[in-house]
Amino acid sequence: MDKTDIGVIGLAVMGRNLALNLIDNGFLVSVYNRTTPGERLLQDFLENDAKHLVSEGKLVGSFNLPSFVEGIKPPRRILLMISAGPPVDSVIAELVPVLEQGDIIMDGGNSEHSDTTRRCRALRNMGLHFLGIGVSGGEEGARHGPSIMPGGSLEGWLHTKNILQAISAKVDGKPCCSWIGTDAVGNPTSSEGAGHFIKTVHNGIGYADMQLLAEAYHLMKDLLSMGPPDIAQVFDSWNAENLEWRLLENTAEILRFKDEFGEYLIDKIRDAAAQKGTGKWAVIEAANAGIPANVIAESVFARFVSASKDERLAASTQLVGPAFQKFVGDRITMMDDIKKAVQASKIVLYAQGFMLLQEGLPRLFGCHLNCADLAQMWRGGCVIRSKFLDHVKNAFVLDPQLKNLMMDEYFSRTLADCQLAWRRVTVTAINHGIPTPAFCSALSYYDSFRCPRLPANLLQAQRDFYGAHTFELLERPGVFLHNDWTGVKPK
Ligand SMILES: NC(=O)C1=CN([C@@H]2O[C@H](COP(=O)(O)OP(=O)(O)OC[C@H]3O[C@@H](n4cnc5c(N)ncnc54)[C@H](OP(=O)(O)O)[C@@H]3O)[C@@H](O)[C@H]2O)C=CC1
Numbered sequence: 001m002d003k004t005d006i007g008v009i010g011l012a013v014m015g016r017n018l019a020l021n022l023i024d025n026g027f028l029v030s031v032y033n034r035t036t037p038g039e040r041l042l043q044d045f046l047e048n049d050a051k052h053l054v055s056e057g058k059l060v061g062s063f064n065l066p067s068f069v070e071g072i073k074p075p076r077r078i079l080l081m082i083s084a085g086p087p088v089d090s091v092i093a094e095l096v097p098v099l100e101q102g103d104i105i106m107d108g109g110n111s112e113h114s115d116t117t118r119r120c121r122a123l124r125n126m127g128l129h130f131l132g133i134g135v136s137g138g139e140e141g142a143r144h145g146p147s148i149m150p151g152g153s154l155e156g157w158l159h160t161k162n163i164l165q166a167i168s169a170k171v172d173g174k175p176c177c178s179w180i181g182t183d184a185v186g187n188p189t190s191s192e193g194a195g196h197f198i199k200t201v202h203n204g205i206g207y208a209d210m211q212l213l214a215e216a217y218h219l220m221k222d223l224l225s226m227g228p229p230d231i232a233q234v235f236d237s238w239n240a241e242n243l244e245w246r247l248l249e250n251t252a253e254i255l256r257f258k259d260e261f262g263e264y265l266i267d268k269i270r271d272a273a274a275q276k277g278t279g280k281w282a283v284i285e286a287a288n289a290g291i292p293a294n295v296i297a298e299s300v301f302a303r304f305v306s307a308s309k310d311e312r313l314a315a316s317t318q319l320v321g322p323a324f325q326k327f328v329g330d331r332i333t334m335m336d337d338i339k340k341a342v343q344a345s346k347i348v349l350y351a352q353g354f355m356l357l358q359e360g361l362p363r364l365f366g367c368h369l370n371c372a373d374l375a376q377m378w379r380g381g382c383v384i385r386s387k388f389l390d391h392v393k394n395a396f397v398l399d400p401q402l403k404n405l406m407m408d409e410y411f412s413r414t415l416a417d418c419q420l421a422w423r424r425v426t427v428t429a430i431n432h433g434i435p436t437p438a439f440c441s442a443l444s445y446y447d448s449f450r451c452p453r454l455p456a457n458l459l460q461a462q463r464d465f466y467g468a469h470t471f472e473l474l475e476r477p478g479v480f481l482h483n484d485w486t487g488v489k490p491k
């Protein structure tokens, strides 16, 4: 058999589906998975899903790394789809001795950007190219076209671009995969961990997109006493307004799903959300950058709160809330208000996410981000895809330097249309004791951002009072003063 075009290491959900996607797109593929005692992913793949591809000569499975590498055309392109962290380092360490100068390793897992930068540098010193590529879209995306966010060695990208763009999702005929990292005039430049940084923020946005829908569901369930199929119908009706919001479609499907007893599965799922860590990393990045990504943070923290299920059960019998009140308002209006609360909060969320991205690329990787291109890349294939991203793209096409999406005319108009409904929803939720942390947090940010005079004058005075940290006067910005607040100067 001819040497293959690319090798994939790691045959769990993502790796095996990407391998099949590569073959659909005409590439010959080598695959490898370490063979651990309890795990027979490679054998299982070769004997089942990929059996016919092996006999057709489109796929080669190897049970050892040297023969896997030997079977790939040089310069070898190898895609890792394995658990992030130490496994990536250990597989790279095994690969290096059997690779040749100019070969390319791509890490498509959810790695931390600082690990990717470290690996890019170490491998560059060995004459190898390393790419850190964010892949989004889950199982379905991997199989039929994910969104791909590649960063790292620019030369490595030039050797892999045709493959990555071929297997990515397409929107309006354009691949949802383009290089992350440009110089000041927009030319592509090496960008080390930038692709994985983008994927981290993407996942943070994804956590919050999910949280917003979870809060909408909670209100319809507990405030309006609606059952899963009725809520699904409301979500369908929102989507019928041309939102093309994949997560909303998926959520309606989840709500309609019945188990083998003919009962709604959603009602039986334990309300304790797990997480693998990328949302938390996004919050850490925001804190490091000084960017107020509070909607992402609330969404991560909401998962933490949910996970303390036993404590919540105990607290539910001890901590008092408002007595149950039947909702007496107009139900149709409230459903519409909830939709607007989601819409407005989503604008705040993306404004914060893009601020974090725009700040992070120059500071962390010495390169820039084309925000319009990124919105296009997220438009197809990925977990957060929706028509909303067309508006994000338009905003950045109109003003590539836009600092806050809320200031774009379309978005500020939408916020103005939604803000009263958004307030009604949060007030009603608070009065009924139903938590809506992401809605409330987004609204607080909106009100803070549009507030000409925040109480930070008092914070500055307090800091100066206890720690002589100084403050500026409104009329003398840039001049830092210290006041003797008590009239008793310490000796
Ligand atoms: N699932 C999803 O929706 C998405 C996942 N990702 C990311 O893609 C990557 C792959 O994800 P997924 O397919 O879900 O699989 P997992 O995250 O469950 O990773 C399992 C794969 O990693 C391999 N692996 C684990 N430890 C080692 C090690 N020490 N040495 C060699 N191989 C190892 C496993 O091999 P073995 O079977 O031998 O243990 C298996 O092939 C992850 O980084 C994930 O975060 C990205 C986007 C979406």
Ligand SMILES: O=C(CO)[C@H](O)[C@H](O)COP(=O)(O)O
Residues within 6 Å of the ligand: 110, 135, 136, 137, 138, 203, 274, 275, 276, 277, 278, 279, 383
């Ligand atoms: O990267 C992804 C989607 O693009 C994964 O689905 C992600 O790992 C899910 O995150 P978590 O387990 O933290 O909810």
